[in-house]
Structures are given as structure tokens and as C-alpha cells.
Amino acid sequence: MLLIVLIGSIAGISAMVLVNVWLGLSEPARLRDLDDAVARLDTDSVGYEAGEGGQITPDGLSALVPARDGVHVGLLVARGSDFVIRYLGPGSVRLAEADEDGALMLRLNDFAFAPARLNFGSADTARDWADRLNGLRG
Amino acid sequence: MDVPAFVQNFDPIWIAIPLFTIAVFAEMIFARATGAARFEARDSAASLMMGLGNTISGVLFGTVLAIWSMFVYEHRVFDIGFAWWAWIIAFVLDDFVYYWSHRFAHTVRWFWADHIVHHSSQHYNLTTALRQPWLNPFTLKFLWLGSALILLGFHPAMIAFVGSLNLIYQFWIHTEAIDRMPRWFETVMNTPSHHRVHHATNPLYLDRNYAGVFIVWDKMFGTFQPELDEEKCRYGIVKNLGTYNPIKICLHEWWGIIDDMRHARSVREAALYLLAPPGWSPNGSRTTSKQLLEKWKARQQAEDVPEAAE
Numbered sequence: 014m015l016l017i018v019l020i021g022s023i024a025g026i027s028a029m030v031l032v033n034v035w036l037g038l039s040e041p042a043r044l045r046d047l048d049d050a051v052a053r054l055d056t057d058s059v060g061y062e063a064g065e066g067g068q069i070t071p072d073g074l075s076a077l078v079p080a081r082d083g084v085h086v087g088l089l090v091a092r093g094s095d096f097v098i099r100y101l102g103p104g105s106v107r108l109a110e111a112d113e114d115g116a117l118m119l120r121l122n123d124f125a126f127a128p129a130r131l132n133f134g135s136a137d138t139a140r141d142w143a144d145r146l147n148g149l150r151g
Numbered sequence: 152m153d154v155p156a157f158v159q160n161f162d163p164i165w166i167a168i169p170l171f172t173i174a175v176f177a178e179m180i181f182a183r184a185t186g187a188a189r190f191e192a193r194d195s196a197a198s199l200m201m202g203l204g205n206t207i208s209g210v211l212f213g214t215v216l217a218i219w220s221m222f223v224y225e226h227r228v229f230d231i232g233f234a235w236w237a238w239i240i241a242f243v244l245d246d247f248v249y250y251w252s253h254r255f256a257h258t259v260r261w262f263w264a265d266h267i268v269h270h271s272s273q274h275y276n277l278t279t280a281l282r283q284p285w286l287n288p289f290t291l292k293f294l295w296l297g298s299a300l301i302l303l304g305f306h307p308a309m310i311a312f313v314g315s316l317n318l319i320y321q322f323w324i325h326t327e328a329i330d331r332m333p334r335w336f337e338t339v340m341n342t343p344s345h346h347r348v349h350h351a352t353n354p355l356y357l358d359r360n361y362a363g364v365f366i367v368w369d370k371m372f373g374t375f376q377p378e379l380d381e382e383k384c385r386y387g388i389v390k391n392l393g394t395y396n397p398i399k400i401c402l403h404e405w406w407g408i409i410d411d412m413r414h415a416r417s418v419r420e421a422a423l424y425l426l427a428p429p430g431w432s433p434n435g436s437r438t439t440s441k442q443l444l445e446k447w448k449a450r451q452q453a454e455d456v457p458e459a460a461e
Contacts, residue, residue, distance in 0.1 A: 015210065018165075018206075019203075019207075022168075022203050022206070023203070026196070026199040026200065026203060029172065029176065029179075029195065029199060029278070030192055030195055030196045030199070032179055033179060033190050033191075033192040033195050034192045036179055036180070036182075036183045036190075037183075038179060038182050038183060038189070038190035038191070039190060039191040039192060056385070058438075059354060059443055059446040059447050059450060060446055060450060092393055092395075093191040093192075093193055093194060094189065094191045094274075095191070095273040095274075097391050097392070097393040098391065099390075099393075123393070124399060124402075124403050124406050124407070125392045125393060125394055125399055125400075125403040126392075126393035126394065127393050127394045127396070129393070
């Protein structure tokens, strides 16, 4: 009996997810501009003070915005139709690596944050961010 | 005491599951037609997997809970039995206990580690209702809150039955497809509008509307917040998950507690990491719901002052 329920449940879940995809219900999250990124960082933490040098990736899927304190960096990454935000400080970063395609691969010391790929489209920009974020490694 | 046969052989949740499925399909079609509800396939898949895991966990832990419940019932204070009025009182009292259990689930990190799973979606649709934890018995709430009515004299089968009805009621309120119910209903009952507030991360809405079925508990105990048109709900948790992995969804806050306690500098600090409200930290580097609300109110006042001067 339990096996039948289990198989039925898996079939039901699969059907619901497939219909979800088929209906095209999800719109991918995109940042409009840097102000949009700063506004989202501010909304989440109530009073995020952005400093100079913030950048969004050309695809609008992610952004890095240094805080005015010169230490922390606000990170936004699109996950599906929403953004996930992290305020990176000393010890937050496990590894930041730039590749030759201009993307930054970012791993955090955060159990619930899957590795992110921020595509800056410029190897120099990606390298600059990797250097900066590796300064927050712990 | 003779337990009525329909209680022994019938769990309303099993009957409700096909109806839940039909309702999810209907909400998706409604979302497609009107845009008044939001879905994301991977988020829905994660929520549904959490629901399946919760059911499996219920089967695995069920025997332990049943043995404990019968042990408590043997030491009951009153013999309440199965009279018709006992069902009504059990349903209302169970909802009262649910309110407090739910309130503790938001204000004690140990219990939040379990309940955070249900809040971890940034979407608010019927699949979110099914996003349930797998490790509920680890909170040990069944030893006290879960046993209170049984110790009083309500049969465990009756409590299990009305508890299932309570959970079934709560399914339909996880939707953006319904704006407001009739005014009398909004006054007494928990509704989609009231529960949207509960799932929102807007500082004004954090830790509000704990009710299961009757919203009157929140009004009685000062935790009610109506949904405001000018404050649109943003769903999820203060630090949203960056993963759809069900194992990580299930374990992330438990892992966070263990990691914090491991690095605690004293026994007191370790205890507070477990028992203080979520967001507590010894050096104030994190933010609790109350602190977020204070920051938000301070900013609102600062913004209002220049406006009033103009």
C-alpha cells in the first residue's frame, strides 16, 4: 500500500512540475540597472549603504555592490524568477575564480548557497572581482 | 475506551491529497490565465519533494509518536471520551495549541530550524503549503505542546484527527489567487490575506499572524497584522536560500545551529544560539525580526518628517 502511495506521489509531483514548465509560468529574474540592485539590497537589509564601484553583469542576472564601509560587498544572484542576496564580509567567501570568458565562479562558506557564475563578459573585470572577493576568504 | 471505527481507519489527509493535487493544477491554470499567482518549476518541485519527504517522515516517526501519545493518555486527568461536543472542543483547543506551537516555532531558533523549511520558498502558492519539514520530532515539541490535550483527557486518535483537519484547512490559504474573503470571514478565520502576511519578509509583517484556523488568537494575543495595499508582500525568509536541493532545504538551519554552537565561547552563548530568537548573535552582527522592524520604523519616521515639513 505504501509503495503504491509513494509511486503515485512521485507521478503526481512529476505531473505538476511538467505542467508548470509547459505552461511557462516562470519569468526569469533580471536586474534593470545598478539602482535596481542597490534598491533590492537596501530593501532586504533595511539601510544598505552602497559605496562606489558596483556592477551588474550584462545579462542582468547578478550584481556585486560594495558597501560604503569598504569591507562588505552586496551580492545578488538570480535563482529562477527571484534574486538571492548575500552581504559578503570577512570569511564569507570560499573561492572566487575568474575564467577567460569573463565569468566569475563564486563559492561561499554558506551551506544553502549553490555556487554561482557571474558572467561579466570581460576577463579583466572578472579577475578584479575575484581578487577583491578572495580578500574575504575564510 | 472504544475508539470510533472511522477514526481508527481513516486519516483525512490521505483523502485530501488528490484534492490538493487538483487544486494545484487549477491554481497553475489560473496563474497562466490571469497572472495573479506566481510559480517557478524548480521551486515547486522542491516544495513538493519536501511534502513527500514529510509524509515519509510521518510514517517513520509515527510509531514512536503513537506509543508516546498512548503513554500520556494512560495518565490523563479527565475521561473526555468521544461525545460530539468533545470533537468541537478538541478542534478549537487544538487550534489554540497550534497557535502557541507556531509562535514558538518562529521565536525559538531550535524550533525555527524545523519550521523554516515551510517558509523557505520565495513564492506563495499552493505548492508552498506542501513544503514541510522532515525532522519535526527533533524539536521534541510532541513531549509537551503535542501532549497537553492528551494529558487533559482527549484521546490521541481524536487529537490526530482534528490536527489533520487543521492542516487541511491551512492548505487553501497558501495562495495569491484569492484577494480577500467576505468581511465576517476575515474577522474570525485565517484567510489567504492573513496568511500572506505571515509568509512575508517585509519587516512590518515578520512574526505576525500565527493562526492556523481561527485568526482570533492573533487578535487576542497581540500578533495580528492585516495585509496593507501599500505594503506588498515579499515572500521567503530574511536570508533566502540559494538552492533547490531538498536535503539542504531540510538541514540548513540545523547545520547553522550546530556550526554556531561549535564556535560558541561559553555554554551560555551556545544555549542562546539554540534557544534565542532567530537572528540572535553575541556581537549583534546578525539581525532579529524585532531589530529589523525597529530599523524599518526608524527609517519610516525619518522619511515622514521631511514630508510633513513640506
